[in-house]
Amino acid sequence: MSSIAIHSLVLVLYLLVLFVIGIVTSARMKSSAEGFYLGSRSIGPWVTAFSFISAYFSSVVIIGGGGFGYKYGMATLWIGATNVVVGILLAWIILGRRTRKMTGRLGSITMPEFFARRYRSSGARVISALVITIFLVLYSVSILKGMGHVFEVLIGIPYLYGILLSGVMIVLYVALGGYLAVVWTGFFQGWIMLFGLVLLTILALGKVGGLEQLFSRLGEINSGKYLYTPGIWGWAGLISYSMIVSFGVWGMPQLITRFYSIKSAKVLKLGTILATIGGSMALLPYFCGALTRVLHPTLANADKAIPTLVKGALPAWASAVFLAAVIAAGMSSFAAVLIVVVSSIVKDLYRDTFRGRANPRQQVLVSRLASVAVGIIALVVALKPPAMILVITGFAWAAIASTTLWPYVLGLYWRRATRVGTLTSMTSGCLTSLAWMALGNPFGLHGFIPGIVISLIVYLVVSLLTPAPGPRTIQAAFGEKGF
Numbered sequence: 001m002s003s004i005a006i007h008s009l010v011l012v013l014y015l016l017v018l019f020v021i022g023i024v025t026s027a028r029m030k031s032s033a034e035g036f037y038l039g040s041r042s043i044g045p046w047v048t049a050f051s052f053i054s055a056y057f058s059s060v061v062i063i064g065g066g067g068f069g070y071k072y073g074m075a076t077l078w079i080g081a082t083n084v085v086v087g088i089l090l091a092w093i094i095l096g097r098r099t100r101k102m103t104g105r106l107g108s109i110t111m112p113e114f115f116a117r118r119y120r121s122s123g124a125r126v127i128s129a130l131v132i133t134i135f136l137v138l139y140s141v142s143i144l145k146g147m148g149h150v151f152e153v154l155i156g157i158p159y160l161y162g163i164l165l166s167g168v169m170i171v172l173y174v175a176l177g178g179y180l181a182v183v184w185t186g187f188f189q190g191w192i193m194l195f196g197l198v199l200l201t202i203l204a205l206g207k208v209g210g211l212e213q214l215f216s217r218l219g220e221i222n223s224g225k226y227l228y229t230p231g232i233w234g235w236a237g238l239i240s241y242s243m244i245v246s247f248g249v250w251g252m253p254q255l256i257t258r259f260y261s262i263k264s265a266k267v268l269k270l271g272t273i274l275a276t277i278g279g280s281m282a283l284l285p286y287f288c289g290a291l292t293r294v295l296h297p298t299l300a301n302a303d304k305a306i307p308t309l310v311k312g313a314l315p316a317w318a319s320a321v322f323l324a325a326v327i328a329a330g331m332s333s334f335a336a337v338l339i340v341v342v343s344s345i346v347k348d349l350y351r352d353t354f355r356g357r358a359n360p361r362q363q364v365l366v367s368r369l370a371s372v373a374v375g376i377i378a379l380v381v382a383l384k385p386p387a388m389i390l391v392i393t394g395f396a397w398a399a400i401a402s403t404t405l406w407p408y409v410l411g412l413y414w415r416r417a418t419r420v421g422t423l424t425s426m427t428s429g430c431l432t433s434l435a436w437m438a439l440g441n442p443f444g445l446h447g448f449i450p451g452i453v454i455s456l457i458v459y460l461v462v463s464l465l466t467p468a469p470g471p472r473t474i475q476a477a478f479g480e481k482g483f
Contacts (some may be wrong), residue, residue: 074227101479
């Protein structure tokens, strides 16, 4: 059997499984907003953990992380390590339990709705919903770009057809099964990603002659700058990107909603362990990207490092498995983004802000139509993406996290936070990060850093200078006995 035939067979079988999951979850889904957007808060720890991983480590990490590893070397392993410690372990420990309890108490099923009810502010709902919608659509472009490059390099499918095939399948199963389809396909895809990355790492190391040979040969390139920290990148760039794709996760709604939907706070401990162990796969794309520099030192496009490594280092069957892993990674993240964007448009803007009239069944129908519309927009933009995958991701995540991170994280803990403090924090943080990035990230510092610093200062100062929230607001959020 030819290589293309093997890839095609694996791909067809994989897409068939996703379609079946979409059909099954559509039958199980309750015709309500909570059913479509959160799976009725009934998701167990295993599914929650692995769907969190697959939504976090998309084709952006596998392809984009490999691109950064190729461009900057082994120093980028610190990004993967920070992903695991800050983006997963600490996020689950610090945010998980309080998020599940407070969102359940407030009856909020989206992040903008959480802000509206926690701070009694419709303005916070509108600002966060608009920022989430605009910049998550941009982020989804980077996901599609990663999948398009894989199809293009591995099996010769033109970039255009690769992103169309991926995008259409994702829109189809999200529209059918809503959040249940997203988390169950994410669970399935998380295992494929883990297996595919481990397989690639082992076989690629064999191709280069083992760890000793890898480090020796990499040390001979560019005076060893691809081997050491911070290497050719510099500390400012390395730390900035490590923080945006790790600490920035704490304000990213497509990941935080996993805490909303888990069936109880009691199972979070098991979920934390599973997510941390499985999430350790984040180090492998950066490592493999640096390894590719040894085997293919003159690639014109760094984002093609991992696909090129796969094509040159793996036999056809293993290459087909890795193809499924990358498609799994991209699809799971795109699906997670899509469900959040649709909830922001339909629930937070259409229904709750502009008082659109729709019963629960009509709202689910509108959500399905919005899924299709948003997917089409992302596909159109992905035809000519503006930059490298992780550059697009960093831009989008900086804008969102600078808006949402502190009002969300401190809103779980600090009772003195006020509505005015939240609104000014959201606005100043987002504008600061965008302005800093528009200036070209001065001093090599990514816009995420000044964005969250200004957001935090404004949030604290304005909250302390404005009247404290009333006892009803505090009780609604924290309960009579608090946490």
